[in-house]
Amino acid sequence: MTVTVQTSNPRRARGVQVVTRERHAAYVREHGAGEGAGQVSFLQSPSWAEVKEGWKSESLGWVNGEGRLVGTALVLYRQLPGIRRCFAYIPEGPVMDWAAPGSGERLTALLDHLRAAGAFAVRMGPPLAYRRWSAGTLKSAVGPGRRLGDVLPDLVDPLGAAVADRLREAGWRRCGEESQSGGDAQPRYLFEVPLGGRSLDDVWAGLNQEWRRNVKKASRSQVETFVGDANCLPDFYNLLRLTEQRDGFRLGRSLEYFQRQYRALNGEEHGRMRLYLARCEGEVLAAHTLVTLGRRAWYLTGASADHRREVRPSNALQWRMIRDAHAAGVTVYDMRGVPDTLDPQQRGFGLMRWKLGTGGQVVETLGEWELSLQGPVNKTLHRAMQAYLSRR
Structure with missing residues (x-):
């Protein structure tokens, strides 16, 4: 309330x-x-x-x-x-x-x-961009000990830089820059796939070979993608718990949290939050949530089973979500946070590598x-x- x-x-x-x-x-x-x-x-x-x-x-x-x-x-x-x-x-x-x-x-x-x-x-x-790196720039910079801050950005946003300067002059402090201040509650580094002004064929061509191969593999394996409703949230949550155990993280969210999220967002605007699921031979293998507001869509939370990963249900889901967002006139598909590591030996690099495969860009916000x-x-x-x- x-x-x-x-x-x-x-x-x-x-x-x-x-x-x-x-x-x-x-x-x-x-x-x-x-x-x-x-x-x-x-x-x-x-x-x-x-x-x-x-x-x-x-x-x-x-x-x-x-x-x-x-x-x-x-x-x-x-x-x-x-x-x-x-x-x-x-x-x-x-x-x-x-x-x-x-x-x-x-x-x-x-x-x-x-x-x-x-x-x-x-x-x-402040929801402003500060620096941007293309997928190509970051792929060529991958190496031991490398981080985003070590790579010259493709673009520094002048408005973001100016607002940051004005905030410092007014006494604001960026979180994480001082020992007293903790880190950001929301991700500072985002991964965005631009959709505006691009045909769906252009977006498909922007995926790397591994992504296109995996999407095709899912299709050949007869992976079916569909939009579920609130009754499917328990399936999503069960997969999320498996994903947390497998990948070694804990969101700390209950099933009731996601049910409340689904109810609140859709209560304000029908279809704002959608639950996408992928199944093969009648078994749900992956589930992702998507939020859309105006011309921007956010992939929020993804979950997948421990088995039958070879049929690539998550790639199939992402491509379905991107297609639906494109058809709805969305101009930016936001895949949310990525770690700042470019070191293949670091655990977080797997998520960065997976998202780089879409051909999008990393955006550092003002934080x-x-x-x-x-x-x-x-x-x-x-x-x-x-x-x-x-x-x-």
Whole structure:
């Protein structure tokens, strides 16, 4: 349930105000379908607050002199046990034109609001690209001990670089750059497959030979891909537990979490979250989740069985998801996080190698930034906050 944080801050008159869930959702949908679609995340839709148990939430908006929304922020508040102060988190947001004049004043008004709400610190993740590397550039740079930061990027985004400079000047600190600050809660390095302006044949040609061979192998093995419903989530979750055990990681998510995610996102917009499954001879062998907002689609969570991997169900699923996204007019297929290693001996390189095979690109975002709102952050409060976030 969404719980609104009440405040009587008179400085709201500067342009920040609580907006209705409906108005907030409409703004996110409108801008997700616009030219700036790459700068709108589903994590900033009001429905995401329903997914996050243990957090209070607020839908905020900047309103111009004509009463029109010019930006929104989904703010999640986490109150620490035994105190009245809270930590404010804006995942992959706010949603606004970061290049527009006055963006600094809008952030100042937002910070005033958060202070009045009792926040001792705020973390946000501006949804802007900073550096980009093509698949070809990274494949040629693979080697022992190599990392993304060792490779000259193909592109440095001027807006991302300018916003990073402005945030530092305003006192923000990038997470992970100081010993007091923990790492990002959301992935800093993303893998994107551009779909805009490309035919499906172009996208197919962009896959490397191994990917095309595996997709064809799945077809010859009569792997069937289909879109399931909420009743298929237990199948997905059982495969996820197998994947965690096999690959040595733990998401820490329950079946109820994914059921809540599916219900909340689709409740706001029908078809926003879909569950794709692959089966062979009647047995489900892989399942992936996909979220679509406007002209961007995100492959969120993938799971597969331990056996019959030779029929390549995951490759078949990804190609089906890419085809469906392309047909829906999606311009960016976001495969979410990748590690920054280019060392074949490192365990994380397998995921990087698999995604590089799609012919896309690695994008370093601005990452997440923190700011103390009430003087120097008490170290005990900060450690408590980091301990909570690390449990993700």
